Amino acid sequence: MGSGLPALDAIIGGGLVRGRISEIIGPVGSGRTTVAIRFVAAATRVGEVAAWIESARRFDPAAALAAGAVPDRILWTSLDGRCKPVPDSSGRLHRYRLSLVFKAAELALKVGGFGLVVIDAGAGAGQLPRSIALRLAREAERSGAAVIVIAPHGVCGAFAALSLNLTRLKASFSRFTPASPALFDGLVIQAAVVRNKLGRVGGSALIRAAIDPATPGFARREGQSPAAPIRRAAAARA
Numbered sequence: 367m368g369s370g371l372p373a374l375d376a377i378i379g380g381g382l383v384r385g386r387i388s389e390i391i392g393p394v395g396s397g398r399t400t401v402a403i404r405f406v407a408a409a410t411r412v413g414e415v416a417a418w419i420e421s422a423r424r425f426d427p428a429a430a431l432a433a434g435a436v437p438d439r440i441l442w443t444s445l446d447g448r449c450k451p452v453p454d455s456s457g458r459l460h461r462y463r464l465s466l467v468f469k470a471a472e473l474a475l476k477v478g479g480f481g482l483v484v485i486d487a488g489a490g491a492g493q494l495p496r497s498i499a500l501r502l503a504r505e506a507e508r509s510g511a512a513v514i515v516i517a518p519h520g521v522c523g524a525f526a527a528l529s530l531n532l533t534r535l536k537a538s539f540s541r542f543t544p545a546s547p548a549l550f551d552g553l554v555i556q557a558a559v560v561r562n563k564l565g566r567v568g569g570s571a572l573i574r575a576a577i578d579p580a581t582p583g584f585a586r587r588e589g590q591s592p593a594a595p596i597r598r599a600a601a602a603r604a
Contacts, residue, residue, distance in 0.1 A: 367482060367512045369401065370408040370434075377559050377569030378528060382512040384481075386564070387503055387522050389515045392532035394489050397555035398516045399424055400575045401532060402484050403433050405514060410436035414481030417441040417474045421467045421488040441480075443470055464491055468498050471513070475505035487517040499525040520561070529561035535572075 368381035375381050382388050382405065390398050403426075406416045411434055418425050423444050431437060445466055464487060471485045483506075494502075503525040506513040515522055520529050538551040558570040 367405065367414075368408055369404040370411075371404060371571075371573060373571035374401070374404075374557055374573055377557065377566075377571050378530065378562070379565040382482075382514070383527060383564055384512050385507045385510050386527035387499075387506055387513045387515060387525055388528040388530065389517065389520055389522060389526045389561075390530050390532065391517055391519050391560075392534075393518055396532040396534045397553055397573065397575060398532055399426075399486070400429075400553070401530075401555070401557065401573065402486075402514055402516055403430050403435070405482060405512075406430060406440065406484060407433040407435040409482040409512075410439040413439075415439045415441070415479055416482040416484065417443070417471075417480050418484045418486070419443045419467055419470050419474065420486035421445055421464060421491075422486075424486055441474070443474075445470070464488070464494075465498060468494065468502055472501055472505050475502075475509045475511060475513070478509055480509070480511050482512050482514070484514045484516065487515060487521055489518055491517045491519075491521050493523065494521045496523070499523055526561060527563045528559070528565075531558045531560045532556070533558070 367384060368375045390402055392398050406418065407430060409416050416439060418440060420443070425442055425444070427437065427442070430440065467485060467487060471483055474480055474483055499522045502513065502522070515526070520526060533556045535554040535556050537553055539548040540551050541548055553575045555573040555575060556570055557573055559565075559567050561567065
């Protein structure tokens, strides 16, 4: 299952492997959400149904539309507001809410019919207990769906078949006149394969997430073609 970004798909062997867990990892602002949305858009354009399950409200439907996603083929579920735990010194309650996110993903995979399931574990996600990661891997294999986990670092351990690490290289801004406010044009993201059980490790690619593909001085910089338009809010929160 490809992303529609040729440079990215090339380093992951053409796309995500169905029935396996893939991780998109990196710090806040590295472009995790932006890249995951591209996979959702590519999947729904070819008739797949995608699920987006998150621990907080980070998914931006307008950004998905701008990337070319088909909204009628996206199930969006957020646990934000369902529970507001205050973690104790051991972080026990926080881990409980994270487990609910993965339980919801398991249920979606059990129901079936999804070609892609995206799980946004949140900025504070810790390592998953082995039992949760194992159940998720089994359900992914049984359903044949591609599963993406978005997190600041690897959380699925050995159960992740692919780990894609993102780094924001630069943010581009422009001004209409020297006295006008600076406008955000987009991000330059480096994607590197740090784990790949089914292919080559070590490949990297530049991804250009532009709000407007025709942005002067950004779209053609460094000889890279721009990604599809991404709304400012999504690029900033990814």
